[in-house]
Amino acid sequence: TGQEPDVHTIRIAATSAALLLALPCLAMDKFEIQVYQGEHNDPGQPSVELHSNYTRAGHTAPAYPDETPPDRALRFTLEPALGITRWLELGAYLQTMVSPDAGPQFGGWKLRAKFIAPPAFDGHLILGINVELGRVPTSVEEEGWANEFRPIVGLDLGRFGFTWNPLFGFALTGPEAGRPDFEPAAKAKWNTNLGFATGLEHYAALGRFDQGFVGLPAQEHLTFLAFDLEPPVGAQPGAWELNVALGRSWTDATPQQWIVKAIVGLAM
Numbered sequence: 001t002g003q004e005p006d007v008h009t010i011r012i013a014a015t016s017a018a019l020l021l022a023l024p025c026l027a028m029d030k031f032e033i034q035v036y037q038g039e040h041n042d043p044g045q046p047s048v049e050l051h052s053n054y055t056r057a058g059h060t061a062p063a064y065p066d067e068t069p070p071d072r073a074l075r076f077t078l079e080p081a082l083g084i085t086r087w088l089e090l091g092a093y094l095q096t097m098v099s100p101d102a103g104p105q106f107g108g109w110k111l112r113a114k115f116i117a118p119p120a121f122d123g124h125l126i127l128g129i130n131v132e133l134g135r136v137p138t139s140v141e142e143e144g145w146a147n148e149f150r151p152i153v154g155l156d157l158g159r160f161g162f163t164w165n166p167l168f169g170f171a172l173t174g175p176e177a178g179r180p181d182f183e184p185a186a187k188a189k190w191n192t193n194l195g196f197a198t199g200l201e202h203y204a205a206l207g208r209f210d211q212g213f214v215g216l217p218a219q220e221h222l223t224f225l226a227f228d229l230e231p232p233v234g235a236q237p238g239a240w241e242l243n244v245a246l247g248r249s250w251t252d253a254t255p256q257q258w259i260v261k262a263i264v265g266l267a268m
Contacts, residue, residue, distance in 0.1 A: 108136030
């Protein structure tokens with residue numbers, strides 16, 4: 001006959017379950033997968049970008065009720081923007097997605113304001129911040145209203161460039177409202193002087209500031225091998241923008257295990 005668990009074992013199991021439920025829900029942005037590098041439109045200059053990504057392999061079960069799982073989901077984001085001053089650019093995001101089970105869906109909207117300081121140290125240091133406010137359906141995120149603060153710290157050394165976005169944000173509605181989480185992103189690239197640059201992009205979700213960051217197995221991490229349309233050093237950039245990348249997750253907790261993405265943009 002089987003031996004029934006004692007009270008001590010039951011208490012340990014219950015405590016472990018409670019700790020798991022208390023962990024912050026991590027969620028990297030699945031639509032706009034981009035490291036902001038400090039580019040901005042001139043005053044009065046409009047632009048438009050189309051972000052797209054496809055999760056070739058990912059989680060097949062929803063992380064919460066009504067979520068659309070990322071596996072084999074195709075996502076699009078249309079991003080119009082307008083330069084206001086030499087240091088301010090305004091933009092918006094309109095998001096849609098297509099999944100095998102749910103079909104076409106509206107993915108929500110966001111408004112943004114990007115502030116870029118004049119380059120310092122002979123143009124080598126780039127500083128700025130992008131601020132967002134958005135509303136998305138529960139199929140995308142558990143809390144509908146949220147904001148985001150994306151500082152931009154860039155280093156331009158000619159052919160080599162490095163940018164860090166120590167991104168943080170919090171929900172404005174729902175049980176997690178007002179509790180900031182940390183989702184840093186970084187990019188290192190090398191200009192080949194052949195009309196394109198190659199490099200690595202990394203995106204992470206580490207947890208909430210108020211609860212302490214979760215351990216590595218529970219964190220989200222995605223690393224991309226990226227290619228960017230970029231003129232040789234010293235040449236003027238063209239009107240078109242292109243970023244193509246292939247990404248792989250580091251942890252099983254990351255919803256997207258294999259993902260491809262592309263950003264196509266035009267400055268007018």
